[in-house]
Amino acid sequence: MIDRATARRAMAQEAARWFAIVTVSVAGIALLLVAEAHGAPAWMVGAYALTCAVALLLYRFLVVPSMRELEARHSATRSALDHLGKALEHVRAGDLVHAGREASDVPGRAGASLAGAIGALEVIAQRIQGGSTDVAGAATAVNRIAAELASASSEQAASVVEITAAMEELARTAGQIADSARAQAELAERGEQIGHRGASAVADAVSGVEQVRERIASIAGRAEALDVSAREIFRVLDLITHIARETHLLSLNAAIEAAAETGESGRRFSLVADEVRRLAQRAQESANSVRSLLDDFGASVRATVVATAEGGGQAAQVLEHAQAGALAIDDLRAAAVAAAGAAREVSSATHEQEAAAGEVVATLREASSVVQQIAEGLRRFSETSGRLQALGLDTQLMAQTLRLASDHSLKHVVENWLEVLRPRLGNWSAIEGLLEDFVVRLPYVECVYYYETDGGRTMLVVNRQILGDRSLPTAVMEGIGFTERPWYKMAVASGRAVLTPPYESTLSHELIVVAAVPALQDGRLLGVLGLDVNVDAWTRA
Amino acid sequence: MTEMADAERYLLLRAGDAFCALPLQQVRRVVRALTIHALPGAAPELLGLAEFAGEPLPVLDLGMLLGEASSAAAGSQVAGVTVVARIGDSEPPEIAGLAADEALEISALEMTRGTGASGRHGMVVGEALAGERHVTVLDLAAWKAA
């Protein structure tokens, strides 16, 4: 196909050629006319003009057609080379779909060979993509199982260690119980013997205390009688003292009266009064002396009464305790006999238990060692499977760098959805409906969004199957900072579908890759369509 | 002050730790401690009024008359006595009670030392020895206003 520029260039060349021929012919004719004016023969001018006319006719009918054919061939070759270059450019960019379309426009065997080569490449790439997805899926499954196994095995190892420790404690305790039971049996036997002797001694003590109590009661009775007598004596003494004092005063007053008398009778009366006073004083002194002695005696008697009362009470208490003790010793003897028998049985049983527990501990130790080895192996296996999973993902993403006409090709998927979206660009509600449809059809996609470059508006639809009901950041929902994101920059720079390296999603915090494609119209950027692909869901899908 | 004959007979009394001797001629009666009714506004040595033989009787604290601190019969182990005696030298004679702890005996004493009129109301006239005991000799006739 010849474009307009090429056609204009060809017409200009044709015009130039005609201009040169006409100019040369006119110039020749002018020279002949000058020569005729200077005497040259007219036939020569006519011959020259004829020759020029023949030359012009020959040029027009022989040279011009061949030149046109040549130019047509040159143009076709150039077009073929152009298609070939574009096809190779698409191949270089990994877009085998566009490359195939360009190759079909390349004529001849070269075009057929190129289309065949691209087709073969696409088949191989499709197989690689499919295979890599399977490998990544299998690696993920293996890794998950390995991790679960390693975890379970670690728990198992810990449990075995705990059980072993518990069993060892049990064995140790059983040994201690056996020793204690043996000692207890010996003690119980000794207790039994002591109990026999104790019971006899307590019976003697009860009898002795009973006799003491009776004697104390007898003493208390006598002491109380003494106390009563002493009180009676005190009363008599008080009376004697009172009489002595009254007599004393009486004798003093008699002496006073006598002093008032004069003569012999007064003197004799005075002597008698003085004698009475002396008697009264002696009576009072004797009474005081008896009172003093009786005070001591009464105090002793009262102390005896108190002491015997206390002693009687204590003796009664001792007797009561001794009788209770005798009963308790009887009970104790019976209990000691039973305890000795039980202790012997316990000692025997715990000896057997100790031996059995020892065997269990030995077995558990072996099991513990084996389980720990298994746990260690599984841990290493888990690490290896983790590396395998990473390699599978690398392979998968490497295969995805090619755009193939396949649903496995994320670039192809996002390009196709853009083509579905393109007729509705500008109709915001229609875009939303379509994006919701995308999410339903692409269950491995966390969210789908279209960022409109002119208005800076964003339509974003999330997949609740993956994200659940977690809240979403406002900045993400409103597309703030989208033009600074790697997926946006890569898509705008390349002008075609792109795939980012994997990174952690701000929504799910799981691993995602973004497939993005710019929407272009006559080379002008309208917006960018993006898919957040959840790697785990994608691999499982 | 009344002159007293040597070897006169006295009634020996105890008031607290103090001992004193009253001339027997001035003593009317020794009785068990009379019931005393306090008199508001009285001086400390006047314990109050009592009844003796149907007559009102002012009762004085013997200990305070001797210049001791108060008070006769207070806290004593022995039941106290009231000595009914003639006081002052008025005619007809005035009778008053003296509250003491104990009336000991009647004894003939010789005054070993005259002190002049001293003590409350100027009735302490000297000292004497009763056996081995130092006693203060009172003369109730020497009563005068303090």
Add this chain to the structure above:
Amino acid sequence: MRPVPTVLASGEEFMLLRRHGGLWAAPGSAVHACEAQAGERVILRLASGAQLEADQVLGMVRGLGVRSLGAVLRTCWTESARGLAVHAGEPCVVIDEAAPPEALRFHGGVASEVEE
């Protein structure tokens, strides 16, 4: 030997009072009015205008043997009185209506309590 009592007014009538535990006798002719207070308390208005306060009025008595105070009481008691007497074995002070003892005086308002 016994002193002869000086009977000042053997036929006179006296009102017997109890105040601060002691027994007092006021000449019946001197008592102008009695005013009962709370409990057994009584305020006596004397003809002289003085008011006495008694914890209890025991009644009227005639033929009280009044003796003069004597030197001991005149020396050891700051108050003045007509004399002393004995009623039912208990000594009593016969007051001078012109100068009743401070212990019996009523000063109005709350009944006075005299420090002994």
